[in-house]
Amino acid sequence: MAEKVLMKGNEAFAEAAIRGGARFYFGYPITPQSEIPEYMARELKKRGGAFLQAESELGAINMTYGCASAGGNVFISSSSPGIALMQEGMSFLCSAEVPCTILNVSRGGPGVGGIQPGQADYFQMTRGGGNGDYRIPTYAPANIQEAVDIIYDAPFLADEIRNPVAILADGMMGQMMEPVALPEPKKQIMPEDVAAYKPWALTGYNAKPDGKRVVVKSLRLQPEMLEQHVEMLFEKYHRLEKELVRHESVDLEGAEIVFVAFGTMSRLCTEAMEILAEKGVKAGLIRPITIWPFPYGAFDEIDYGATKAVISTELSMGQMMEDVKIGVSGRLPVELIHRTGGMIPTSIEVAEKAMKILEARK
């Protein structure tokens, strides 16, 4: 394993993307992720790629569509309102089956919101704000090392599934520092090899080994053809639901309380679990690592004989709670502990609220 270095989340995310094969970045600065375009502006040219500051996030996602259609390996990032501006482009990328990696270092909302961390982009990331039937696999890492490992694998995963892959890391993850081991850079796909590696890409007629012309498009005017295309996309998405879904379960056996939390909040819940243990209350945690596909199956692991309360713990008004309810499927009522708008609860606050919920159930 490589020697660990101390990195700020945003710097580590950018470096992981480059080491994972990303060579093109289009973006527009926005707090709390501006270190990423700054890093990319400095590094990509040196590493055989290109950085271009777009005129807006709308420009950035459409530059991505163009570059990735030509076979470029694109990594882009923004924060909540910037990601909102990119939604139309994401729908197009999914429709045309064009891969890229998208990182959302999320902040408080709605609207312009604030610059402090938030998780209220759960719907935006898992349901999407673009039109039509499409899905984007979305990871929600809980620490910088996990984020580095996911971002490192994302460019090749996106190529493999011919779809954007997204990562939701809130502002705390972007701004905090942690020791990380950076993986060795992956072998790059050189421009002359793109035609062979991505036969669907627009590499020019002469570059095609089989001489076939290709078109990258979203437009399908005949409804029969559009329906057939969407059905084909969903065969892929159903396969990904099984193949990509990931979660972590901690101490579920005999747990009176089960927290469900992702990203930053899962770390806070871990400390809340220690506080509860000191009071003699056993608590467990289900931590979704993918939020689409959501790990509904994880809720079958709950010890329903012992568990009195399943608590969705979020930095939003309870967006993930809807998925938690689907997972629990009526076996227990689902409760919510949350802060929003950039506020983060203390672990004591979470433990106290959980205790109140538990007492009300007894």
Next chain:
Amino acid sequence: MLPEILLGRRILIVTGHYGSGKTELSVSLAMALSRNNETGFPRLALCDLDVVNPYFRSRERMDLLESVGVKVYGGIYGKGSAAEIPELSAAVRAPLDDKGCFTIIDAGGNDAGARILKQFSRYFTREERFTLAVVNASRPDTADVQMTLEQHEAIESALGFEIDGYANNTHMLMETTAATVEKGHRLCSELSAVTGRPLLWDCYPEKLVSAADVEKFSSATLPVGMYMRQTWLDK
């Protein structure tokens, strides 16, 4: 705790590479001086001039610092850091004007953070200032002498004056050991040999490393707390 070279200096400028630990060192030093004011000045202040970082600024610890008598100056929104406007309160000049106040200036990282100080340069006289560069050898951009010197040259160019000495603040957060601190000690000693500027302190996280272990290789140690980092981040 305060090295002789600092005695009589009224303004300690804490600068360095992005993420070197300037804020944690500034807050820790301010807290230590509040317990034992060796500065020779009756009043203590901390000026948070960081307009680079949106999170983890020393003004977030305003309540704690002011409860022990260290006045904190920074943005016009007080301890709130929820604005991404590069603004500073006019009040930051108050401690700089006060000849009876020892002021720690917590600058933002890199030359970008140092540039903000330029507007206050009339206060930074040769006799009154000491410019401390905080070094963390665990950071990839300051992993060796040459890289660190390049970072410092950029900072000096933005400040318009030279760095006077170093603080080794090499750490790996919760994974810090005495060996981590020693690695930074070696880098700072080499820096010191190249530039002729002193290494003032080897900093160590007092929760993780014992003073005795650092004293094996260092004659000037400074314990630092974890004032800026919430405990749940390390769960």
